[in-house]
Amino acid sequence: MPKIFLCVDPGGSQTKIIYQLPKEQKPRYLLMSPFVEEIKENNLKRYLEKESKMSNPSPIRQAYLKVNKRTFVVGYFASKFDPEDRLSEIKYENALYKTLAAVGVIAEQNNLNLKKISLQLAVLLPWNEYEDRQKFYKKLKEYLIDFVFRASTYSVELDKFICRPEGGGLAAIYTRKKGSSWQQNKKLGILMFGHRNITALNFEYGDLTGDSPLIGFSRFLDNVLERTSGLDRARIASAIFKGLESTKSKRYESPRSASHTFYPEWSKLDEIDQLANAKDSDLRQIEMKDVCQAIEIATEEYWITVSKWLAKVFPTNLDSVVISGGASRFLKPDLEKYFNCQHIYEKDESSYYRPYSRTGKYQPLKANQHFTPMVWGAGLTKEIEEILALEGEEEAENSLSYRLVDAYGLFDLLISKNLKRVKKASRQSMKQGGIAS
Numbered sequence: 001m002p003k004i005f006l007c008v009d010p011g012g013s014q015t016k017i018i019y020q021l022p023k024e025q026k027p028r029y030l031l032m033s034p035f036v037e038e039i040k041e042n043n044l045k046r047y048l049e050k051e052s053k054m055s056n057p058s059p060i061r062q063a064y065l066k067v068n069k070r071t072f073v074v075g076y077f078a079s080k081f082d083p084e085d086r087l088s089e090i091k092y093e094n095a096l097y098k099t100l101a102a103v104g105v106i107a108e109q110n111n112l113n114l115k116k117i118s119l120q121l122a123v124l125l126p127w128n129e130y131e132d133r134q135k136f137y138k139k140l141k142e143y144l145i146d147f148v149f150r151a152s153t154y155s156v157e158l159d160k161f162i163c164r165p166e167g168g169g170l171a172a173i174y175t176r177k178k179g180s181s182w183q184q185n186k187k188l189g190i191l192m193f194g195h196r197n198i199t200a201l202n203f204e205y206g207d208l209t210g211d212s213p214l215i216g217f218s219r220f221l222d223n224v225l226e227r228t229s230g231l232d233r234a235r236i237a238s239a240i241f242k243g244l245e246s247t248k249s250k251r252y253e254s255p256r257s258a259s260h261t262f263y264p265e266w267s268k269l270d271e272i273d274q275l276a277n278a279k280d281s282d283l284r285q286i287e288m289k290d291v292c293q294a295i296e297i298a299t300e301e302y303w304i305t306v307s308k309w310l311a312k313v314f315p316t317n318l319d320s321v322v323i324s325g326g327a328s329r330f331l332k333p334d335l336e337k338y339f340n341c342q343h344i345y346e347k348d349e350s351s352y353y354r355p356y357s358r359t360g361k362y363q364p365l366k367a368n369q370h371f372t373p374m375v376w377g378a379g380l381t382k383e384i385e386e387i388l389a390l391e392g393e394e395e396a397e398n399s400l401s402y403r404l405v406d407a408y409g410l411f412d413l414l415i416s417k418n419l420k421r422v423k424k425a426s427r428q429s430m431k432q433g434g435i436a437s
């Protein structure tokens with residue numbers, strides 16, 4: 001029976017998928033648009049009849065499924081049917097259809113036997129929806145037994161199920177590095193900055209509390225939109241992160257620039273200049289000024305919201321905080337100040353132009369305040385880049401390693417639990433064999 005090891009992170013900006021088949025040495029990843037839309041079957045049939053003679057898209061570009069007599073389009077394909085903005089809706093229900101679509105895409109891409117698939121699944125849900133995990137599990141198990149993906153009928157056995165709140169993958173892989181006894185003696189914070197929400201997990205000597213309000217990066221983007229015209233979330237987000245990447249440096253001209261992270265001068269970035277829509281040069285300058293001012297005001301207001309929430313969710317001083325999620329890079333200057341961090345740097349005496357480089361570690365910004373060391377991406381971003389072969393412009397501009405690390409951490413937990421189960425079964429088999437002999 002074909003087996004799929006799968007982790008699904010049904011994010012607000014993208015569905016992050018990490019999977020592995022038994023014979024493979026390394027996991028692979030997929031990214032799908034976050035849209036899920038229920039449509040009438042006749043609408044789907046009309047679209048497919050119209051397009052079938054002209055195109056042959058891949059399953060990840062044309063994902064549709066039928067379950068319990070209901071038809072859904074998922075991911076990029078949903079954009080063809082005017083999907084609604086569902087950022088304010090609960091995630092776990094749409095996560096059902098995203099998971100079914102992920103199984104279908106993986107099975108079709110790898111030519112698996114659709115009637116005999118064994119699935120070991122890990123899923124991340126917002127903290128505020130974590131109590132719904134049993135509802136999710138029961139309904140998913142029911143759906144997997146009999147659903148249709150791209151006109152092919154599937155029957156999948158849910159052999160193993162793990163669910164953790166967002167940030168749970170980060171916590172699992174970080175505490176695995178440190179050891180469970182370490183966690184029991186420390187106060188650890190986990191922060192996942194997403195598009196829809198921000199999730200915080202607060203481990204105080206092993207006891208867990210958390211929160212996951214709808215104050216993700218989309219809140220900031222909407223604030224910018226209210227102060228500008230002719231833009232949308234995707235354009236603004238793309239320009240900002242491309243701009244951040246263009247100003248990224250490994251070497252610095254002064255101790256101040258090496259030790260502190262600053263927001264860029266938005267007006268000097270070509271990526272922001274491209275947000276202007278007017279052709280007239282004077283009008284473009286006015287538009288640019290308005291956009292930059294909107295970004296600056298929205299950043300200040302957004303940070304006030306985030307910092308108030310941080311004070312509430314982490315009421316006592318932490319020993320360390322693990323931070324990830326694509327939007328975390330944007331708030332880095334304010335996060336470093338909040339946790340009283342400045343970079344430790346080194347000077348290269350042989351270099352004159354940019355002689356300073358960061359060591360990757362922090363020290364206190366102010367000696368008289370509590371210092372909480374920040375750990376970006378659980379310290380695993382480079383490892384994940386290598387394992388998942390993340391490279392080039394897409395990784396740089398989209399911070400894929402930061403966005404995938406939570407799912408990767410939970411996937412790693414799923415694999416380790418499977419290995420333990422296999423070893424246990426092997427030991428029991430050996431004992432039974434010994435008794436029989």
